[in-house]
Every structure is written in C-alpha cells, then in structure tokens.
Amino acid sequence: MNVLIVYAHPEPRSLNGSLKDVAVAHLQQAGHQVQVSDLYAMQWKSQLDPADSLAPVQGDRFDPSLDSKYAFENGMQREDIAREQEKLRWADTVIFQFPLWWFSMPAILKGWFDRVYAYGFAYGVGEHNDRHWGDRYGEGTMAGKRAMLIVTTGGWESHYSPRGINGAIDDILFPIQHGMLHYPGFEVLPPLVVYRCGKMDQARFGELTRQLTQRLDNLWHTAPLPYRKQNGGDYLIPDLTLREGLAAGESGLAIHQHKRA
Amino acid sequence: MNVLIVYAHPEPRSLNGSLKDVAVAHLQQAGHQVQVSDLYAMQWKSQLDPADSLAPVQGDRFDPSLDSKYAFENGMQREDIAREQEKLRWADTVIFQFPLWWFSMPAILKGWFDRVYAYGFAYGVGEHNDRHWGDRYGEGTMAGKRAMLIVTTGGWESHYSPRGINGAIDDILFPIQHGMLHYPGFEVLPPLVVYRCGKMDQARFGELTRQLTQRLDNLWHTAPLPYRKQNGGDYLIPDLTLREGLAAGESGLAIHQHKRA
Numbered sequence: 001m002n003v004l005i006v007y008a009h010p011e012p013r014s015l016n017g018s019l020k021d022v023a024v025a026h027l028q029q030a031g032h033q034v035q036v037s038d039l040y041a042m043q044w045k046s047q048l049d050p051a052d053s054l055a056p057v058q059g060d061r062f063d064p065s066l067d068s069k070y071a072f073e074n075g076m077q078r079e080d081i082a083r084e085q086e087k088l089r090w091a092d093t094v095i096f097q098f099p100l101w102w103f104s105m106p107a108i109l110k111g112w113f114d115r116v117y118a119y120g121f122a123y124g125v126g127e128h129n130d131r132h133w134g135d136r137y138g139e140g141t142m143a144g145k146r147a148m149l150i151v152t153t154g155g156w157e158s159h160y161s162p163r164g165i166n167g168a169i170d171d172i173l174f175p176i177q178h179g180m181l182h183y184p185g186f187e188v189l190p191p192l193v194v195y196r197c198g199k200m201d202q203a204r205f206g207e208l209t210r211q212l213t214q215r216l217d218n219l220w221h222t223a224p225l226p227y228r229k230q231n232g233g234d235y236l237i238p239d240l241t242l243r244e245g246l247a248a249g250e251s252g253l254a255i256h257q258h259k260r261a
Numbered sequence: 262m263n264v265l266i267v268y269a270h271p272e273p274r275s276l277n278g279s280l281k282d283v284a285v286a287h288l289q290q291a292g293h294q295v296q297v298s299d300l301y302a303m304q305w306k307s308q309l310d311p312a313d314s315l316a317p318v319q320g321d322r323f324d325p326s327l328d329s330k331y332a333f334e335n336g337m338q339r340e341d342i343a344r345e346q347e348k349l350r351w352a353d354t355v356i357f358q359f360p361l362w363w364f365s366m367p368a369i370l371k372g373w374f375d376r377v378y379a380y381g382f383a384y385g386v387g388e389h390n391d392r393h394w395g396d397r398y399g400e401g402t403m404a405g406k407r408a409m410l411i412v413t414t415g416g417w418e419s420h421y422s423p424r425g426i427n428g429a430i431d432d433i434l435f436p437i438q439h440g441m442l443h444y445p446g447f448e449v450l451p452p453l454v455v456y457r458c459g460k461m462d463q464a465r466f467g468e469l470t471r472q473l474t475q476r477l478d479n480l481w482h483t484a485p486l487p488y489r490k491q492n493g494g495d496y497l498i499p500d501l502t503l504r505e506g507l508a509a510g511e512s513g514l515a516i517h518q519h520k521r522a
Contacts, residue, residue: 011323046307062272103440111368165501179364252513
C-alpha cells in the first residue's frame, strides 16, 4: 500500500515527531511504501496568494477560486502545490498528523489544504444537475482512498466527551473530517486522538505506540466513519438538506452519519 | 469605542476588501477609533516556530507552550506578536473578517491565533482548583470585550442550515467562536455570514452594506451568543462535563449555550 503522511509539528523531537517516526518505521517494515510531507521541514508556504499560479491573474483582480482553476487546468500551478497533488494521487491512504491548536490544525497545515486543494482537483469537480450536485461528500478525486487523523491535545478526554466543554471531539473535528476529507471523496477512518499529551511518560508512550501500530496494521480493514453520501439520496438537491424522516428528531452534526448497526 | 478589525483576504478589491473598507469608514464616521490588522498586507508570518521567541529554546527541545510562556512573561516575544497583543488590549471590540475556506479560516489568520494567543495571555491564565479551572470560557484576558465574525462563503444558506450537508453554521463556527473567542473571555456576537458570495451584484451588495452598517451601529447593544461560563456552576470540575439535568436529553454543540428566553 502507498501511504502518505502529512505531518505538521515544529519540533522533530516532540511527541508528534516520535509518533511520526514510529509510524514510518512500522509501515515500511510491513512492506508499505511511505512518503512524508513534513511541512515545517519543507518550509511549506502557508498563505494562498497570487504567487500560487505561474500564470498572470486571469480576471481584473485575483480570485482564489478562478485563478486556482486556471492554474490547475493549464499546468501553471506552483511546483510545490503540484508535487503534493501528485503524492495524493499516488497514495492509497493519507495520514494527517498534528497537534490540535485552538481546536483546529496548525496554520501551516491549513495552508496545505488551502493551496493543494485546487479548484478542479478537490472542489469544482463533477456535474451539477437535479440529481447530482458535483462530485463531493463521498465522491471526487480522492474516492477509493482512505484518510485518518492522528491528533494530540493537552486537554483531557472528558473535556472532549459528548458533554465536555470543548465540544465532542467528533464535532470539533467535523470541519476537517467531513469538510476537508469526506468532501473530496476520502473514506475517513476514526481518528487516533492522544489526550493530555503534556503528561507523557515511558509507560504511556509504550501503550500509545501499541495503539498506533495496531491502527496502522488495520488501515485497510477498519470501518470508516459512516458519513452519508451527498448524491446517494439522503439529501435533497439542490438544497442539500437531509431528507425528512432521516435522523428524525435528532440534531447536531451527528445527523450526517448513518447509524452504525 | 476602540475597534480592531483582523482581516484576511489576499485581494484588496475582493468582496471582503470592500466590506472591510465599508466597515472602517462607517465606524470612523460614527466617531470610533479603528485599527486594522490586514494580515496579507502585513505579510503576517503564519507558522508558529522557535523564531517567535527572542530567547533561546528553554528546555532541551522547542515546546510551543512552554517557550511561548517564557517569551510572554519575559518580554521576549517577537515584535509582531507583541504588537497584536497590544492592539487586543486596546480594543473594546474585535471583528474578524475572512472568507470561509474549507469550513475554517484562511491559514494566515489561523497563524494569527496560533502565535498571538500566547501562553499566559490567551491560555494558561488563572488558578486551577476544585471550583475554578483557569480563567477560560467566559473569563480571561479578553473579558469585557466583544468579538464578531464577518464571514463569506460560496455555499448556499440551506447548505449550512440545521440539516444542511455542510453542517449548521453555528456548529461549523463553534471551534472559532467558542474555542478561540469565548475561551479567552470575549463575548461573542452572532456572526454576519454572507452566503453565495460568488453571486454578488450591486443590489445584493447594497443590501449587504445596509446589513453590515446596522450590525456595526449595534455592536454594543447586540445580545451575545449565550455560551455557558466554565466556572459558573454548569460544568463539573475538573471533568468539565455539563452537569446532569442541564440540556437534558439534548446533544450536539448547542448544549453549550443557554436557551434564549
């Protein structure tokens, strides 16, 4: 299997760095091909701007979507963007590993999504008609590929529990797992979340390593999160609201998942 | 009133740029003091890294929290960070204006939060005991200040409705409004969200301008989102789970708001 690890932490000798090293070694030992996009080491450019296209601005002013579309369609993207897209095409599974900063990903990783997810590549894909509203949320360029988050946080597990003050971890990660991964077609595996990462010792790290390698061994067999497909009949088109009768009487982001048996 | 606008869009002549200009002019005309942090124009550094502290790395390796703490406490922060903190101290109200990219903020703005929100300034504030778990979620450095998001998105309003496929806008913005604004003590005003921003014409822009200036006129009188306070008795300490009996039988991120009368 081809595995891409997109990794964002400024300190190689951090917990995140150690977990990434464990993951790479374990996957290679199991015979997989591994590439790592170590965003800090690559000095990844975070901000999306006109320099992302080698073509001149197309309209009378820079338009993030339209200039991205033109550059993507005409092979005029900056080299760093094209290279990451190539890695995504190559990968069967993509692991995103990062510390949760302010309930989201580090800026450098957000900038990876902002820039690599070009118009025509990760959005603006597929036809729009009265039964199909673009290839998205379960369809798209990443269809058939799997993605998984590995996330560390200083907070306690209870703080991220269904009634925890930070918001349930599934809900906090929804903009990422549903909005950035399910959207272009990835099957999203349950995340590996490390809580209280500031309180790590040898025993916990050993246990965590076991948990991580087990997840890696099962990358291809783990049931993905049962997010609903946009064009599968569950949503009205073009309103894209969940059809009456589904998740009746329920609310919150969980309505966008099928109930597990 | 002192108003800080933190603004992130790469094109000054964009809808976002126009709305920002309208806001600045309107606020100044009403006699308010306005400062703008135009992150693209400032070439804001997005990635948090060891260069954010002028002191040498304190431990045996770079620790984002602990090195931030040391730099903050000892006046050793990079100048760009200290300057933004000074603007926050000065402001009575802070407006964050940005296009919604991938269900979150542009990387350059995330990098503003990652870097300006230092340990000792926006987190790691206040005592921890069995009745008070730090000054956060309703208390903290920003207590008494107000914050409001102005957000543009290409998607339709129905796609962000309570049963819309993108997730309800309140839930999608929760990591920002609750996690980045309520956390250090801001009162968070309802956001101004512009849907289908790609379909803008003169008539819609005129209507939008009216809506915006009305919101600005009422900055000080608008009821904030009724997020619960962490240390106000609604959450068990230190588990920080919502006390039994509150929002009974409900689920989703909405449980963290008081019901409006």
